[in-house]
Amino acid sequence: MTTATLPRPFLAQGWLRALVGTHVSRLVGIVMFGTIVAMCVLVPILSPYSPNDFVNMPFMAPSWAHPFGTDSVGRDIFVRTFAGGSVDLIAAAFTTGFAVIVGTTLGTLAGATKHRWADTILMRIVDAVIAFPLIILLLALVVAVGSDKPWGFAPAGLPAALIALMCVQWAVYARLARGQALALRNADFVVASRVAGLNPFSIVMRHITPGVSRITLAYAIGDVVLVVVILASLPFLGAGVQPPAPEWGSIMYEGRGFLRNAWWITVMPGAVLALTGLSLSFIADSLLDNRR
Amino acid sequence: MSTSDNLVEVRNLGVLLAGRQVIRDVSFDIPRGGALALVGESGSGKTVTARVLTGLLSRIGGKVNSGTATFDSQDLVNANSREWRKLRGRMVALVPQASLSSLDPVMRIGGQLAETISELDPGADIRLRSLELLDQVRLPRPAALLENYPHELSGGMRQRLMIALALAGRPELIVADEPTTALDVTVQKDVLKLLGDLRKETGMSLLMIAHDLAVVGMVSESVAVMRGGELVEKGATDKVLGDPDHSYTKALLAARPELAPVGTPLAVLDRETGQLHRPELPVLLRPRQPEPIIRAEGVGMTYHNAKAPAVHPLDIDISAGAAIGIVGESGSGKSTLGRILVGAQLPTDGTVLVKGKSWQDVRANDPLRGAVQMIFQDPYGALTPWRTPRQIVAEVIARWQGLHGRATLEAAGDLLDDVGLPLQAMDRRPGGLSGGQCQRVGIARALACQPQVLVADEPTSSLDISAQAQILNLLMRLRAERNLALVIVSHDLAVIRHMTDEALVMQHGQIVERGPSSRIFSSPDNDYTRQLVSSTPTLRRTA
Numbered sequence: 001m002t003t004a005t006l007p008r009p010f011l012a013q014g015w016l017r018a019l020v021g022t023h024v025s026r027l028v029g030i031v032m033f034g035t036i037v038a039m040c041v042l043v044p045i046l047s048p049y050s051p052n053d054f055v056n057m058p059f060m061a062p063s064w065a066h067p068f069g070t071d072s073v074g075r076d077i078f079v080r081t082f083a084g085g086s087v088d089l090i091a092a093a094f095t096t097g098f099a100v101i102v103g104t105t106l107g108t109l110a111g112a113t114k115h116r117w118a119d120t121i122l123m124r125i126v127d128a129v130i131a132f133p134l135i136i137l138l139l140a141l142v143v144a145v146g147s148d149k150p151w152g153f154a155p156a157g158l159p160a161a162l163i164a165l166m167c168v169q170w171a172v173y174a175r176l177a178r179g180q181a182l183a184l185r186n187a188d189f190v191v192a193s194r195v196a197g198l199n200p201f202s203i204v205m206r207h208i209t210p211g212v213s214r215i216t217l218a219y220a221i222g223d224v225v226l227v228v229v230i231l232a233s234l235p236f237l238g239a240g241v242q243p244p245a246p247e248w249g250s251i252m253y254e255g256r257g258f259l260r261n262a263w264w265i266t267v268m269p270g271a272v273l274a275l276t277g278l279s280l281s282f283i284a285d286s287l288l289d290n291r292r
Numbered sequence: 293m294s295t296s297d298n299l300v301e302v303r304n305l306g307v308l309l310a311g312r313q314v315i316r317d318v319s320f321d322i323p324r325g326g327a328l329a330l331v332g333e334s335g336s337g338k339t340v341t342a343r344v345l346t347g348l349l350s351r352i353g354g355k356v357n358s359g360t361a362t363f364d365s366q367d368l369v370n371a372n373s374r375e376w377r378k379l380r381g382r383m384v385a386l387v388p389q390a391s392l393s394s395l396d397p398v399m400r401i402g403g404q405l406a407e408t409i410s411e412l413d414p415g416a417d418i419r420l421r422s423l424e425l426l427d428q429v430r431l432p433r434p435a436a437l438l439e440n441y442p443h444e445l446s447g448g449m450r451q452r453l454m455i456a457l458a459l460a461g462r463p464e465l466i467v468a469d470e471p472t473t474a475l476d477v478t479v480q481k482d483v484l485k486l487l488g489d490l491r492k493e494t495g496m497s498l499l500m501i502a503h504d505l506a507v508v509g510m511v512s513e514s515v516a517v518m519r520g521g522e523l524v525e526k527g528a529t530d531k532v533l534g535d536p537d538h539s540y541t542k543a544l545l546a547a548r549p550e551l552a553p554v555g556t557p558l559a560v561l562d563r564e565t566g567q568l569h570r571p572e573l574p575v576l577l578r579p580r581q582p583e584p585i586i587r588a589e590g591v592g593m594t595y596h597n598a599k600a601p602a603v604h605p606l607d608i609d610i611s612a613g614a615a616i617g618i619v620g621e622s623g624s625g626k627s628t629l630g631r632i633l634v635g636a637q638l639p640t641d642g643t644v645l646v647k648g649k650s651w652q653d654v655r656a657n658d659p660l661r662g663a664v665q666m667i668f669q670d671p672y673g674a675l676t677p678w679r680t681p682r683q684i685v686a687e688v689i690a691r692w693q694g695l696h697g698r699a700t701l702e703a704a705g706d707l708l709d710d711v712g713l714p715l716q717a718m719d720r721r722p723g724g725l726s727g728g729q730c731q732r733v734g735i736a737r738a739l740a741c742q743p744q745v746l747v748a749d750e751p752t753s754s755l756d757i758s759a760q761a762q763i764l765n766l767l768m769r770l771r772a773e774r775n776l777a778l779v780i781v782s783h784d785l786a787v788i789r790h791m792t793d794e795a796l797v798m799q800h801g802q803i804v805e806r807g808p809s810s811r812i813f814s815s816p817d818n819d820y821t822r823q824l825v826s827s828t829p830t831l832r833r834t835a
Contacts, residue, residue: 188673191636192734196688196741197661206687207676 029282036276040089043082051075051083051246059262068268072258077251081269084246089276091158092227095165100220103173108212110174111181112204123178129171134230135237138164142239155245161234165227172223173216180212218287225277232273248273299324299364299465299497300345306358307340307349307521314340314354315521322465327491327498329508329529331544332518333756334727338501341518342467344368345499346386347376363465381412385458387468391450395442401453402438405460412461425456428493429486447622448479452486459490466490469501476621477783481827484510503756505544506829509533517541533831539566547761549790550830554810557768558761558790571765574772583647584609585744585777586633586664590642593628593801602628604802605641610745615771615778617788617809619824620798627669629798630749630781634666662692662741669750671730675722681708681733682718688740704740711736711766728759735766745777746770752787764791785828789813797821 049055052075060070068077107126110119141164147157154162184190185208193203232249234240236256241247243254248269255265300322307315315337322328330338343349344361345368361368363383371379388394396404405422413421419438426434429452442450451471458466468487472480488511491498502508508515509529516526517540525538536542543561545551546568552558559568592605603625610616610633620626631637632644635651643650646660654660668674675684685704689695695703708718711732722730731751738746748767752760764787771778780791788795788809795809797818805818816822 188668188670189676191631192666192668192674192737193676194656195634195636195661195664195666196691196737197656197658198687198691199656202687206679210678 023286025282026286029279029286032275032279033283036085036272036279037089039082040085043079044086047076047079049076049079051080052244059258061262062264062268069262069264071251071254071265072262077265077268080246080251081248081272084241084248084251084269085272085276087155087158087241087245087247088228088231088249088273089224091154091162091231092224095162095169095227096220096223098166099169099173099223100216103170103175104177104209104212104216106170107174107177107179108181108204108209111178112185112200112208119178122174126171126174129168130175132168134164134168137168138234138239139237147239147242150245155241155247157234157240157242158231161231161240165230169223169227173219176216176219177212180215181208184208184211214287218284221280221284221287225280228273228276297323299326300362300499302341302344302359302361304359305341305344305356305361307337307344307354308357309340309352309354313357313521315344317359318518318521318523319359320516320523320526322497322499324464325491325495325497327500327512327514329500329502329512329515330518331502331505331508331515333503333544333758335520336518337521338518339469342386342469342499342501345465346384346467347371347380348386381408381458381461381463383461383463384465384467385461385463387451387454387458387466387471389470389473391447391454391474392442394454395450397442399441400438401440401442401445404442404453405438405457408457408460421460425459426453428459428490429453429456431456446479447475448483451475451479451483455483455486455490459494462494463496465497465499467499467501470503471500472507473503477785477829478621478823478827480507480829481510484829487511504829505533505757506548506550506831509831510829517544539568543568544757545831547757548786548831549761549764550786552790554790555768557765560761560765561758571769573765573769584611585647586610587645587648588633588642589645591629591632591639591644592641593625593632593637594640600801601625601641602801603632603639606803608633608796610777610779612744612777613771613775614794615780615792617792617795618779618781618798619783619785619788619795621783621824623800624798625801626781626798627749630666630747630779633745633779634664634747635661636666663743664745664747665738665741665743667731667734667738667746667748667751669753671727671734671754672722674734675730677722680719680721681713681725681736684733685736685740688737692741704736707736707739708733711739712762726759727755728762731755731759731763732766735763735770739770739774743776745779747779747781749781750783751780753782753784760787767791785813785825786830797824 054074055076056066056070056074058070058072058074060066062069066076066078068081071077106122110122113119138161141160145160145163147160150156151159190203190207193207231240232252235249235253241250243250251269252266255262259266298321303319305315305318306313318341320328330341332338340354343352343354344356347368349356356369363379402422405425406418409416409418409421422438423434426437431437431449431452445453472483475483484507487498498512500512513529514527515529515532517524517532517538519540525532525536525541532541536545540561543559546559549558557571557573559570562569588608590605590607592601593603594601618626618629632639635644635654638652646654646663649660682701682704685707686700689703690700693703705718713729713732717725717729752763755763767778768791770776778791780788782788792809795806795812796803797805797812797820799820805812805816805821812821813825816825
């Protein structure tokens with residue numbers, strides 16, 4: 001008799017059930033995060049003002065007309081927060097997605113390969129990258145790339161941050177995937193696949209990579225939060241997205257001087273940032289939870 | 293009703309777990325100083341029943357919803373946690389199955405004993421009592437042992453230690469949950485003997501949980517057989533094992549290889565009709581082939597940094613249709629030898645030639661790669677958890693049989709059907725299948741390579757006895773139909789004797805005896821083989 005107790009299912013079968021499973025915290029996380037993403041898409045479209053319009057008096061406290069109040073020059077913080085949210089979330093999703101793909105591919109190959117020298121070389125590179133201070137690299141890149149003009153859709157200051165993150169972030173995923181692949185390469189089912197003469201590439205793709213991806217996915221969701229926080233803290237270092245483009249960090253940075261009298265300029269986008277992190281953590285935790 | 297004779301009385305017990313009625317109407321008694329063995333396959337409810345008697349049912353979320361269970365007239369079903377603290381350890385003690393995970397890995401043996409003694413026997417001289425307990429379970433050099441950590445003890449010693457911990461509170465009843473399942477047969481015999489001796493010395497009662505009917509005969513005078521949460525038969529051990537009344541008990545006995553003539557199909561209980569039936573086996577066609585498929589010459593294995601070789605250099609030839617058994621206890625090198633023969637691992641000495649070509653020179657796309665296949669001990673671990681049986685087999689078929697697309701899926705379905713996997717199981721993930729079903733999938737994957745030799749490493753040791761009979765029948769049928777050579781690696785002498793013509797007995801990486809299976813197990817030449825044979829619990833052939 002197995003001794004695990006199964007939580008009672010609370011949703012009917014179907015795609016929603018498949019997505020949420022039996023985790024209440026995952027459902028809460030998905031609903032919260034979905035709401036924030038929807039606001040980031042809808043608010044700039046439906047709002048009568050653009051993020052850079054001067055709509056009212058400066059330093060107005062939150063009200064029905066301006067739910068998050070107005071800033072030092074009378075712009076609507078509600079609109080700016082959700083317009084800036086898409087910058088943070090898209091940038092974070094983009095760099096993390098890039099890191100997951102590059103890092104997982106390299107790490108899985110390193111873990112699965114017969115050639116130990118290839119593994120050794122890659123992992124020493126990973127060590128070096130992880131040891132390199134990200135902030136220094138970022139500031140150096142800001143100087144090199146410049147932060148005065150936008151690149152396509154990316155507002156000024158963002159490209160340097162994106163390049164720096166892409167240079168660094170993949171290394172963690174390579175290490176993560178390698179560890180998993182090393183554990184899986186001697187699993188009975190991989191030995192069985194080898195003995196059955198399957199070609200090495202399909203063994204990696206079908207029998208190792210999917211086993212690596214669950215933990216990687218959970219880690220990546222946590223990483224999105226981290227990247228959002230890094231992007232939001234860059235303005236405080238003089239890097240990051242440059243004004244007047246809205247971004248959570250730059251809005252908070254502009255409000256830092258008025259905390260005593262106009263707390264909402266900093267706190268409102270900060271609260272949205274915190275809720276984003278919380279919701280993603282709920283989802284990531286539920287993925288790592290092995291109870292079924 | 294007088295309760296003085298019975299220490300434990302269970303009446304019409306019913307248990308609800310995760311919304312299912314896992315125990316239904318179970319009644320039994322354990323007399324003072326007596327023993328009862330609860331026997332059943334996985335899912336029969338034997339462990340849940342034991343949890344009722346040790347007050348651990350609520351831990352797994354189970355609830356008694358009918359009947360009573362009493363210990364010395366005290367109600368166990370409604371006992372609260374304070375009452376259980378008085379009962380547990382002092383009146384009822386548990387010897388769990390997994391001795392390693394039940395001990396604290398970072399605490400010395402002395403510390404673990406002291407903790408238990410001070411809780412259950414306050415006021416006792418801890419050191420004196422510890423030594424006394426270790427002595428009671430016949431552990432050698434008890435004083436030195438107090439300073440050891442659990443990982444420094446062998447499996448058998450750890451299980452003795454678990455028994456010593458259970459004895460600390462001088463309980464009147466010991467509940468032993470499969471206490472010897474993970475142990476080698478020679479060690480198992482000693483531990484079972486110890487339990488018997490302790491009963492005589494202390495007058496305690498014993499409730500033994502087991503899946504193996506043969507083990508029961510060595511410790512308990514009465515036995516109760518469970519199936520699907522119900523008690524189907526109970527009585528004196530001799531009677532139940534010798535002349536069972538219930539068809540399920542008969543099936544459990546008939547499924548055992550030692551009771552059937554060598555090489556004949558084993559009886560299987562038909563779930564729908566409740567009847568025993570013996571499948572027909574095709575006649576073995578055995579064209580003599582002078583040239584062996586596998587020729588191992590001086591093959592040995594010494595692991596990096598190991599003091600002694602895991603396998604000392606040895607020679608084996610395997611020709612078509614042969615059936616060879618490799619027997620040994622844990623650490624004997626038998627599994628390593630099996631992996632070397634299939635080419636999953638390269639030997640450090642000698643070479644294994646497959647039709648004259650060394651494994652070292654056989655690439656993944658060489659047709660010879662498919663010629664030797666392997667069946668694994670852990671049926672779940674052998675299947676990629678996120679792929680369905682049909683996908684797993686189809687992938688291999690696509691590789692070797694030149695089929696594409698839908699045709700491979702159909703061929704996979706046919707092959708899975710041939711090994712007896714039900715249609716509805718073909719598209720489920722392995723986690724949703726039974727152990728026996730997973731093992732069938734593993735066999736189908738091996739067959740998809742159209743092999744000539746099948747190396748099976750403990751193919752049935754993690755399966756229930758009825759699933760074991762079905763898998764052994766399947767292997768015998770495949771051998772006959774396809775003239776497959778079988779190499780069976782196992783600790784189970786009954787399986788080897790039933791399935792093979794020739795056997796090698798291994799100890800410490802060396803072959804201590806080899807010869808025809810029928811001769812080796814009836815009149816062994818070697819001392820170690822003799823010890824193995826005499827330690828193996830067997831049922832006498834009756835009726």
